[in-house]
Amino acid sequence: MKKVSESTVRRLSRYYRVLQVMEKEGEATISSRELAQREKLTPAQVRKDLSLFGSFGTRGLGYGVKELKERIAQILGLNRTWRVALIGVGNVGSALVSYKEFAKQGFLIKLLFDSDQRKIGKNHKGFLIKDVGDLVRDLKENQIELVIIAVPADQAQKVVDQVVKAGVKSILNFAPANIKVPDHVFLRTVNMAMEIEHLSFALVNLI
């Protein structure tokens, strides 16, 4: 397969969401022009992105909505479920636990961990909060494939090291910390400070 850029993957997510809507609206087909219009992109961009994974359109007609949606789901790994654990049941962790959209996309939170003795053993929205001390064992036993980190920044590297030790290959991190992982582990950090700083940059410089 040709190299797929980060921006292409992000756009695939966007196409997927458009296609979900289109399917609900009962549309059978969509053209690259229309898909582009909805996401403020160019039709050529849409076609190039999709062509990286094969050719599933029909000339003169466009793409079958259902078919394309399935295909993108397959590419993004959304046509299956993933076993997820969340570490750090604080403000952010709690918000994520109640976020139903994740489960709808197949990301099933199976385990919660914390280090706070007052939280460990308690029930949180239907989940037992486990002791982060047993992290490696529990992640392995429960065949967790994806971990969400929502612990304080100064704890993040330590926790991630354990997660890596447990053989987990994919980590979503909310701590604003510069975390090191081995090459075979995929880490994404959501840094809200960065987003808001972009806004103030825009206010100061662009507007």
Place this chain on the structure above:
Amino acid sequence: MKKVSESTVRRLSRYYRVLQVMEKEGEATISSRELAQREKLTPAQVRKDLSLFGSFGTRGLGYGVKELKERIAQILGLNRTWRVALIGVGNVGSALVSYKEFAKQGFLIKLLFDSDQRKIGKNHKGFLIKDVGDLVRDLKENQIELVIIAVPADQAQKVVDQVVKAGVKSILNFAPANIKVPDHVFLRTVNMAMEIEHLSFALVNLI
């Protein structure tokens, strides 16, 4: 000024955080090589980024940590405070209200809004929750410059329209919705689904 790309702005945020740490560690200077190393970039990238805004290094020595930090703060608009309002005091909204780092960077939450009669008028972590019905008036009266949207996706466009009407030029949105704003308004959307989908893409395709 030359055009500053989105990626440059993001990297400036990263440099800023490194410099904060360096300053705490008592370092007086830092070279592009060291700054790059800490963020897994190339030295040339660092120098190119900084050179867009002037030349504030010393050949042979590097950059003054304190000086460079101040300069980036100025570029990103972090050397001042911003008046922020948050709309939608649910899971995400509450998490953001308790997030102290925002205030440390000068983003001061001044107002909270909700549409839920059970929340309106209540005190939430020291803030009175206001009625979103009075949004336009209150945003104007309080000279709000930046708004954070944490309402359900199907409410987001409606709320943003009001925010724009109130003359706010910068919006940080957490709702997974495709929101339209006029050209003079700067909107950034934090889409967590997109991040997690990137992880599953990596699991399926790369690892």
Place this chain on the structure above:
DNA sequence: TTAGCCTTGTGAATTCTTTCACAATATAGG
């Protein structure tokens, strides 16, 4: 002062990404 070393700032080269443009091919209607 001079030699040796280090690091910036920046054009040029390279690599990556997006857009263009058009042949290929499908549909619809007569």
Place this chain on the structure above:
DNA sequence: CCTATATTGTGAAAGAATTCACAAGGCTAA
């Protein structure tokens, strides 16, 4: 069947971002 019209898939072109590479400048130490 033929013509008019629509839209894909993709090389080639254009544009953007990153990296290279080196002159220019500054520091240290003898």
